[in-house]
Amino acid sequence: MLQKDFKRLTLYLLFAPFALWIILLIILPHIGMVALSLREKVAPRVYEFGFANYLDFINEPIYWNTLLRTGSMSLLVTALALIIGFPIAYYIAKLASNRTRGALFLLCLIPLWVSDLIRAFGWILLLRETGIISSFLVWSGIAGQPIEFLYNDAAVIVGLVYTVMLFMIVPLVSTLDGMDNSMIEAGYNLGGNGFTVLRKIIVPYAMPGIVSGCIVTFMLTAGSYLTPILLGGKNSSWFTEQIYNQFITRFNWEAGAAFGILLLLFTSVVIWLGLKLSGQTLANTVAKS
Structure with missing residues (x-):
């Protein structure tokens, strides 16, 4: 009995840092953001519960147009990262030697050694x-x-494709590395050409990695701030800039919190639709990558 209690205590102690990280840095801040977004300013330093911040977003076309524009461009960046990253991942996982694989991974990691600003x-x-x-x-x-x-x-x-490319390649390599080469050989032996083998064998097998990479890439792109601001300037509006303006420029933290929650909800809905269309779940994509 004592040994069982000791194992349970050990499990709790090992799990405690992760649980604290989730609670203190994810759950509680999001609860605070939701509560802040529902504060409606009726007078100086006087607030009431209400949905005025969300109604302001709906009633102002520039806000939801910018959100939709950010979402569409994030999908485009995700698609381009997949098109460019899939051949690279396939070469690393199935064709490159062990020494070459390490060198290619190092080349993919080098951009992360410097900040987004640099x-x-x-x-x-x-x-x-x-x-x-x-x-x-x-x-x-x-x-x-x-x-x-x-x-x-x-x-x-x-700039965004360059920034998120690694986050597309890594889950693809992880998934493709587990595919038996005999599956590809069987496809060719049964009369399939390269395109048929890719469409019916390689892509279905790599689908968990594809969906996982697309989820991470899309979320990082939609939440990016520095790259759209520095490379796009005023000619390329991004929704994160709207959030920044509400918090920093206008000192309207309530509206900024509402916009942040709306961005989170919007990206979550897009990911949910992507999972439904691909027939995947978070359990066999992100959890296994």
Whole structure:
């Protein structure tokens, strides 16, 4: 009996840091955000319970248009990251040698060694009017004058795809690494071509990794702030900028909290729809990646 109680106590002690992390850094802050978003200011330092902050969002087209725009561009970034990352992940998992695999993983990790701010400024050095790409085009005679590649949606998408690529590749490699090569050989032996084997064997097997990578990539993209602001400027509105403006510029914490909750709900609904359409669940995607 004493040994059983000791094992139970050990389990509690091991689980306690994780439980505290979940409660203190995730659950309680979100509860506080919900409570703050439901405070309606009726007079200086006088608040009442109400949904005025959410009604302000609904009644102002620029807010929900920006949210929908952020969602659509996040889906585009996720799709591009999947299209680019899947061949890389397949090569790392099934074709590369052990030494090459480690080197490729290191190349994928290098961008994470610096902050988002430094990476964004790196893209600014490349894409600005006097940057490396524009100067090369002028020097080679391809362009007659300097070209400004910054401050548009294309620059934001490029920067975001670069930022989230690793989070797409890692779950794909983890899933594809467990696939038996004999499954691919059987597909070819049964008369299938490369596209058929990819569509009927490789992609269905990798679906948990695909969905897991898409979930993480979409959430990171929709919640990004620095990259859209620095690379897109005023020409590329992002919903996180609206949240920042409410908190910092307008000192309207109640509206900022409401916008934050709406962004969380919106991304959760998109992920739920994605899981339904793909036939996957969180248990066999994120939990296994």
